[in-house]
Amino acid sequence: MTSTYRVTGMSCGGCARSVETAIKALAPAAIVNVDLDAKAVTVDGASADQxxxxxxxxxFGFEGAV
Amino acid sequence: MTSTYRVTGMSCGGCARSVETAIKALAPAAIVNVDLDAKAVTVDGASADQxxxxxxxxxFGFEGAV
Known part of the structure; x- marks a missing residue:
């Protein structure tokens, strides 16, 4: 299931990669897409808690599902 | 003991904060200082493995002690 979350504090590609890598460290099979402009992180294969x-x-700042 | 490590891939303050927070997640009492220009992270209170x-x-890219 794909969910999108609002994540604040990401300001460059390094930040985006950091969030992606951190999610994959907890959920190795997750598919992660970061939209810096929208402050949105879309994830398939990880729980909201992860x-x-x-x-x-x-x-970074986790502000829940959007 | 304070040690300094070379860390690549940090390009803004968000990256720096990310590295600092990640280290403190593993070693809550650590004191962390990030020098973006020097690609250097100075840490007191965490092991090199942490x-x-x-x-x-x-x-980000851990390239060992400097």
């Missing part, structure tokens, strides 16, 4: 944990640990 | 794990999980 995404929140990964985003928190990576230092 | 720093490597955190940097890897956050999607």
């Amino acid at each position: 995404v929140k944990q990964a985003v928190d640990d990576a230092g | 720093v490597k794990q955190a940097v890897d999980d956050a999607g």
Whole structure:
């Protein structure tokens, strides 16, 4: 199931890669797409709790599903 | 003990914060200082293994102590 979350604090491609890698560290099979302009992270294959944990640990702001 | 590591792939303040937060997720008491221009991360209170794990999980490049 694909879900999209609002994630704040990402300002460049390095930030986007960081969020993607952090999610995949917790859910290796996840498919992650980051839209920097929309502050949106779309994830297939990880739970909302995993995404929140990964985003928190990576230092960005998890603001829930959109 | 303070150690300095070379970390590649950080290009903005969001990246720097991400690395700092990832290290503190593994070593909560660590003191972390990131120098973006020097690609250097100085850490007190975390092992090199912890720093490597955190940097890897956050999607940046750990290149060892400098």
